[in-house]
Amino acid sequence: MVLVLLFGVAAAAALVAQRRLALVERFLLWQLARRGLTDASFEVTRVGLHELVLRELRIGQGELALDALELQFSWAGLAARRLDAARIGDLRLVGRIDSTGLRLGALDALRSDAPGSGAGASVLPVLPVGRLEIERAVLQLATPHGPFEATLSLELDEAGRGNFRGTTGALATFDTPVGVAAAPFALAGDVVFGADAFEVRLEPAAFSLTLATGSGPQPITGTTPRLALRGGGRVPALEITGSDGELAMLALGVVAEGVDFELRIDPQTQLPSGGLGVRRLRDRHKPARFLPLVLDAKLVPGDRTLEIEGTLRSDAPAATVRFDGAHDLAAGAGRVSVRVEPLRFSKEGPRLRDLLPGLKAFGRPVAGAVEAHGQLRWGPRGVKSSADLALRDLTLETRGARIERVNAAIHLEGPWPPRSPRGQLVSMARLDFGLELTNGCVRGALQRGGVIEVEEAEWRFAGGTLRSSGRFDPFAPKQELVLTVVGVE
Numbered sequence: 001m002v003l004v005l006l007f008g009v010a011a012a013a014a015l016v017a018q019r020r021l022a023l024v025e026r027f028l029l030w031q032l033a034r035r036g037l038t039d040a041s042f043e044v045t046r047v048g049l050h051e052l053v054l055r056e057l058r059i060g061q062g063e064l065a066l067d068a069l070e071l072q073f074s075w076a077g078l079a080a081r082r083l084d085a086a087r088i089g090d091l092r093l094v095g096r097i098d099s100t101g102l103r104l105g106a107l108d109a110l111r112s113d114a115p116g117s118g119a120g121a122s123v124l125p126v127l128p129v130g131r132l133e134i135e136r137a138v139l140q141l142a143t144p145h146g147p148f149e150a151t152l153s154l155e156l157d158e159a160g161r162g163n164f165r166g167t168t169g170a171l172a173t174f175d176t177p178v179g180v181a182a183a184p185f186a187l188a189g190d191v192v193f194g195a196d197a198f199e200v201r202l203e204p205a206a207f208s209l210t211l212a213t214g215s216g217p218q219p220i221t222g223t224t225p226r227l228a229l230r231g232g233g234r235v236p237a238l239e240i241t242g243s244d245g246e247l248a249m250l251a252l253g254v255v256a257e258g259v260d261f262e263l264r265i266d267p268q269t270q271l272p273s274g275g276l277g278v279r280r281l282r283d284r285h286k287p288a289r290f291l292p293l294v295l296d297a298k299l300v301p302g303d304r305t306l307e308i309e310g311t312l313r314s315d316a317p318a319a320t321v322r323f324d325g326a327h328d329l330a331a332g333a334g335r336v337s338v339r340v341e342p343l344r345f346s347k348e349g350p351r352l353r354d355l356l357p358g359l360k361a362f363g364r365p366v367a368g369a370v371e372a373h374g375q376l377r378w379g380p381r382g383v384k385s386s387a388d389l390a391l392r393d394l395t396l397e398t399r400g401a402r403i404e405r406v407n408a409a410i411h412l413e414g415p416w417p418p419r420s421p422r423g424q425l426v427s428m429a430r431l432d433f434g435l436e437l438t439n440g441c442v443r444g445a446l447q448r449g450g451v452i453e454v455e456e457a458e459w460r461f462a463g464g465t466l467r468s469s470g471r472f473d474p475f476a477p478k479q480e481l482v483l484t485v486v487g488v489e
Contacts, residue, residue: 036109060106
């Protein structure tokens with residue numbers, strides 16, 4: 001941006017004797033003022049027939065600080081209104097992102113959409129320089145979600161193609177109700193700047209985030225996707241695509257592999273829209289609570305909310321979970337509703353341990369269906385979940401028992417592992433564990449860890465009634481239940 005201001009005055013400066021540096025400074029300040037930059041200061045330390053060197057350049061109220069600027073030019077280049085090369089020693093750029101886009105204080109006078117720039121002008125001016133080198137640049141931005149800082153080095157040719165290397169700041173903290181802290185991570189990639197658009201391609205890099213929630217810090221680690229950022233237009237819109245990323249959500253014990261996404265940042269609202277895909281979502285627990293899943297999701301901005309919908313599916317065996325919800329940006333809270341499409345079982349069909357390996361101790365369904373729906377809620381006070389599970393004529397074969405035509409509507413509460421309130425009712429047509437019981441009804445609760453508390457159970461047995469109570473632990477080798485027989489001769 002500074003180069004765009006100075007290339008036109010380089011020829012005049014080169015004609016001034018090297019000892020008359022003060023005259024060169026006044027001339028350059030006049031040129032800056034013509035372009036709306038009245039609050040500027042610098043020192044000209046060297047002027048020659050083919051070079052101009054400035055030190056301690058300052059513009060605005062700290063929006064731009066430049067320790068050294070070295071310009072090289074030739075007479076042929078000046079005739080073509082271009083510089084041969086430019087080197088920036090140490091640059092600091094301070095700005096903000098708001099509903100109107102990127103703002104750089106006093107430097108906004110250089111924007112082509114500023115008053116007097118003319119309709120149809122390009123947003124990004126073409127750099128009139130054969131080669132640009134920035135040894136070190138620090139970018140500090142205030143955003144609607146908190147401060148952002150990055151340090152990088154850049155090399156760029158006249159065609160607008162180049163590469164960069166850098167890191168984020170020591171700690172980028174986004175001051176949201178949930179709270180996000182990002183550890184430093186390396187940046188590297190290629191850039192292409194055009195007259196009215198740009199593209200930045202980022203190489204994958206390791207990263208680490210920490211979510212500050214009501215239930216404590218929640219670390220997230222992984223590898224950034226291979227990213228491409230594109231922008232342009234009179235009010236620059238930003239499009240981001242990523243592929244082959246990886247996330248490890250340690251608190252949830254979940255790893256997302258093959259993360260692909262497409263996002264578009266609205267220049268007015270700064271809200272994203274687009275799609276997200278995960279080729280493999282797997283559980284780190286042993287035994288795994290669920291089999292690997294494929295995720296497809298869509299993100300749509302609403303009125304101060306981000307709305308989401310999508311599917312989780314397993315291909316072998318086939319199972320589909322559909323979800324939709326919204327995140328309230330102001331409150332830092334949201335919810336997702338989840339529905340598991342009916343799973344129908346048969347002897348040749350899917351097995352429960354294939355779908356949910358962590359529940360294999362509960363037996364193998366050989367007939368009937370299971371259906372579920374639930375909600376996941378999050379906010380400053382943490383994460384809560386609930387679900388309702390429907391069993392329809394389900395027949396189970398367990399180690400040493402067969403349970404036929406089980407019907408139930410069970411309410412579960414999270415987080416994982418789930419539990420249920422007392423008083424849940426389950427009916428069954430037949431229970432055979434060496435004794436054959438029929439027409440059973442069980443009232444009880446599921447405790448965390450999978451233990452079933454049997455408050456009261458009753459079956460028909462040998463012309464009478466058998467009642468039972470106690471605890472049933474499907475993971476234990478032995479069970480202890482109190483049995484009472486009534487009306488049996």
